Amino acid sequence: MINDLAKTLTAAARGDFPPADGTVSVLPPASERDWGVISFSGCAVVFADVAAAWVHARIAPGDLSGPLSPSFLGALAARTGREIENIDLLMVAGALPGPPSIALRETRDPAHPRIARALRHRDGVRAWTADEEGSAVVVGRGVAGRWEVAFEVAEAARGR
Structure with missing residues (x-):
């Protein structure tokens, strides 16, 4: 079970991903600004001020697409008073050595x-x-x- 979003993302950056077991973990929001859903291969994390029972009542067990489905995201937005902005890609990697190859x-x-x-x-x-x-x-x-x-x-x- 995932219990800390920052630690989970740091581990993923090292290549240590959560188990692809179909689970949906529910965590408190990482900050007042950052509420949402992060989907990994075979599991997801909802980080928002909602009860795990509320989330699990809306996503069927093993439904890997459920956490990012329009119906769930709409329900989460309505429940939390938030707006859906977009589904984005979060990638993790280490820094490359040396200065950039273009002038900044x-x-x-x-x-x-x-x-x-x-x-x-x-x-x-x-x-x-x-x-x-x-x-x-x-x-x-x-x-x-x-x-x-x-x-x-x-x-x-x-x-x-």
Whole structure:
């Protein structure tokens, strides 16, 4: 049974994933801002201020797609008074050695859409732009206080 979201994500970054046993674990929210569902291969974690019995009453045992289904996410949003933003991909990896291969300029421009979004969902946000077209790299502390990175490659810069 998964009992700590930060520890579970750290273990996954090392390649130590939770058992693919079809379980759905329910944890308290990682922070007031971060409530949601993380699905691994064969199991899921709901981290929100809801009772495990409430979650399990809405997801059939062994239903691997149930935790991310529109019906469950809609019910979770209604129950918690939250809005569904999107289903996103959370990947984990270690840092690569050395400096980046492209020139980056740090920016604090909150008008850039990727930076504005990061400021709503992360703490300790720092951002860099890579070209005049608006490509950006953003880092900050996200779900369970883990470092997250987001990037956007401007359409004019794609393929280069």
